Amino acid sequence: MTLALRVPDDRSARVPAEQRGPGRDRSSVRLLVSRGTEVAHRRFAELPGELRAGDVLVVNTSPTLAAAVDGRLGHARVVVHFSTRGDDGRWAVELREPDGRGTTRPRAGGPEGAVVSLPDGVELVYEEPVAAGSGRLWWGRVAGDVPVLLRRHGRAIRYAYTERDQPLSAYQTVFALPYADGAGSAEMPSAARPFTARTVARLVSRGVQFAPVTLHTGVASAEAHEPPYAERYEVPDASARLVNAARAGGGRVVAIGTTAVRAVESAAGADRVVRSAGGWTGLVVTPERGVRVVDGLLTGLHEPAASHLLMLEAIAGRAAVDRAYEEAVREFYLWHEFGDVHLILPEENAHAMSCSGNHA
Structure with a gap:
């Protein structure tokens, strides 16, 4: 999938949000919300208001390496x-x-x-x-x-659109865990970067649950936009059960980042049941393959030729992605790992029909 638009050069987030002015923190980014072709503009701090009790957020716990x-x-x-x-x-x-x-x-x-x-x-x-x-x-x-x-x-991998080197801590998410064998991701699972402990606490108090998974991502396709290579992943049994229970109870499964989608979809069978799994995954989520358990996605904004856009199309449809990106360009959203984020949620009637199908 290639978008028929051009992202102006000045739309790259050159430094982290917390360095753009006094009183800012990681959550000081904008949130573009898509439900089908309906688009709304929010601040990331408003994320809890877009979710509800019974929803499950699938989060990647892989730390970022000084790669x-x-x-x-x-x-x-x-x-x-x-x-x-x-x-x-x-x-x-x-x-x-x-x-x-x-x-x-x-x-x-x-x-x-x-x-x-x-x-x-x-x-x-x-x-x-x-x-x-x-x-x-x-x-x-x-x-x-x-x-x-x-x-x-x-040191952390960085590309030319950023202004300067940052400490490795700037590339760690609130969900990152240390691994005894030193494993981690070559590049940050960046969709989770805006989360803070306060945001997580607000979501938990709202009845939203978190399902941790692991996918150690390799270098991104920042220049060549080739499909992702095989990567190590793990979906624990407890997280599989959380996802399955949410689907059975009418909750939505929202992945935080394309890495979380790849992990949980790799553990989902043709029967749409998630089972504990791990090892290597070469799965590429495309519109032809579709998604089995993911209802929504929080992700950064990708380049018009990036292979990740195929995953977005698989979840939301081409028209929804086109509409969201046109709005993001028009409203001066910022791209890349320190930039703004895009929340894709199902249309309410479509989700209700999907849940009815799950109980059939």
């Missing part, structure tokens, strides 16, 4: 983006080069056998592309402890 590390390939300065750790101990990595403005630009991966020198004497050896026909991500073997390397020398 960008400086290195050298021969005499050339490079930046390695550590994306995903494989079962065999190798890492899917992306090689970038400094652009002179504090960020990076793409660089061809490899060649096979190339050795990248990293801090502390660690070496990365390029072995093969992750996907045939794509030179962006390569499998590399690392002689060293990567989680330790990232903690000591890494």
Whole structure:
């Protein structure tokens, strides 16, 4: 899906919301609400008013890694983006080069056998592309402890639309948990960034429940807009039961971010029942595949050519996505991980019919 609109260059959120003025915090972003082609403009602080008792929010607990590390390939300065750790101990990595403005630009991966020198004497050896026909991500073997390397020398991945480096804490969501093996996401599950402890407390007091899942996301398709690669995920039994109970009771299942959709839909059977599951998922949610258990989605605003838009279309339909993005451009919403967010909810009559079908 490609949107027939252009997002002006000045619509990128260049710094986090809390740095845009006094008295602001993470929740000081705008909230675009879609119900079919009906659009409303809110502040994120008004999110609890859009939800109701019995709704379940599916949240990703993956923490963000300091996944960008400086290195050298021969005499050339490079930046390695550590994306995903494989079962065999190798890492899917992306090689970038400094652009002179504090960020990076793409660089061809490899060649096979190339050795990248990293801090502390660690070496990365390029072995093969992750996907045939794509030179962006390569499998590399690392002689060293990567989680330790990232903690000591890494920084958050950032792209040229942001103004400056931020501390890693700026890229952690309120739902992030530490993992004993050092696992995490190469890039922030950013739809959850506007949540604060106060927002969570207001939602809980309203009777909204949270179903934690995990999906360790790799590097985003910020430039090439290719479909997502396979990623590690886990849906615990308790979260599966929460989702199933909400659907049986007429509540809505709203995923916080496309990563949460990918995880929970990977655990949903053809019978639309979610069961505890984990491992690797290569699921790509498209309009043809559709969604089995997700009724709504809170997500950031994506580029007009981004593959994530297929997921939005699967949940809301093409007309609803077109209408929402036209409004977002017209009303000066901000894009990317520090930007405004978009809440997609089902039309009330459509949700009632869906619930009736579930009980049949």
